[in-house]
Amino acid sequence: MPSTPRPPSLTERTIDAVREGIRDGTFVPGELYSVYQLADQLDVSRSPVREALLRLAETGMVSIVRNRGFRVVLPGARELAEIMAVRMALEIPAAAQAARRASAEDRAALETEREAMQQAVQDSxxxxxxxxxxxxxxxxxxxxxxxxxxxxxxxxxDATRLVGMSTMRKSRSLEEVYAEHLPILTAVEHGNATAAAESMRKHLESTGRLLLREAAGEDDDVDRLWAEYVTWSR
Incomplete structure (x- = not known):
């Protein structure tokens, strides 16, 4: 008999709630939020909220202000370079595997998301x-x-989501981001693992460089950071 899935713990529910709040703009970078208020909003005790925030702090999504609360953190250019190095190391071979393994049902699911993205572009x-x-x-x-x-x-x-939203407003359109996904999906549709990996690489490199430029301070050299942290992983 298949086992019954374990319901999420209060800590896991809190993590999901904070992530969703970051995604929908409820929690914005720099603002100080109260642990007590968050516990009241979620109708849980403070202990699982504190545990959830400690886990989220480990991912770099929030910083904890002792005895005061927490803040959502925007990653800096160096941290973004490190994140993109990991994403490229994992998502490029994953795209190749997807092309090798995708069934007709899988390709239909991908097409559904592509159509939804296209509609979102049309609706802005x-x-x-x-x-x-x-x-x-x-x-x-x-x-x-x-x-x-x-x-x-x-x-x-999730750690890069807020920076990514700003690049769409300032540096590239939804149409441009949408267009970067099409070669990946075409390669998966045709079972071409090499093309899927290369298309994913181009998409992540385009995204990563924009994120770095958006987050860079006066003393940050985007090209140097990219070469130091990302290029080596290819």
């Missing part, structure tokens, strides 16, 4: 676009069949 709905972008990447990672990779990438994408 950035929130919907980001949601379906995330789902499409998750489908590709699921096809690669490594649950650890899925969890790692989910954390990294």
């Amino acid at each position: 709905d950035e929130g919907a676009f980001l949601l379906h972008d995330q789902r499409l990447h998750a489908l590709l990672l699921n096809l690669a069949g490594n649950s650890h990779t899925i969890r790692i990438i989910e954390n990294l994408r």
Whole structure:
């Protein structure tokens, strides 16, 4: 008999709630939020909230202010370079695996997300676009069949989400981001693992360099950071 899935713990529910709050703009970078208020909003005790925030702090998504609360953290250029190195190391081979393994049902699921992304572009709905972008990447990672990779990438994408939203407003359009996904999906559709990996590399490199430029301070050399932290991983 299959085992019944374990319901999420209060800590896991809190983590999900904070992540969702970051995604939908409820929690914004720099603002100080109270642990007590968050516990009241979620109708849980403070202990699971504190545990959830400690876990989120480990991913770099929040910083904890002792005896006061927590803040959402925008990653700096160096941290973004490190994140993109990990994403490229994991998502490029995952795209190749997806091309090798995708069934007709899998390709249909990817097409559904592509259509939803296209509709979001037509509606100029950035929130919907980001949601379906995330789902499409998750489908590709699921096809690669490594649950650890899925969890790692989910954390990294959440850590960069706020910076990524600003690049769409300032540096590139939804249409441009959408277009970067099409070669990946075409390669998966045709079972071309080499093309899928190369298309994913180009997409992540385009995204990563934009993120670094958006986060860079006066003393940050984007090209040097990219060469130091990302290029070596190829």
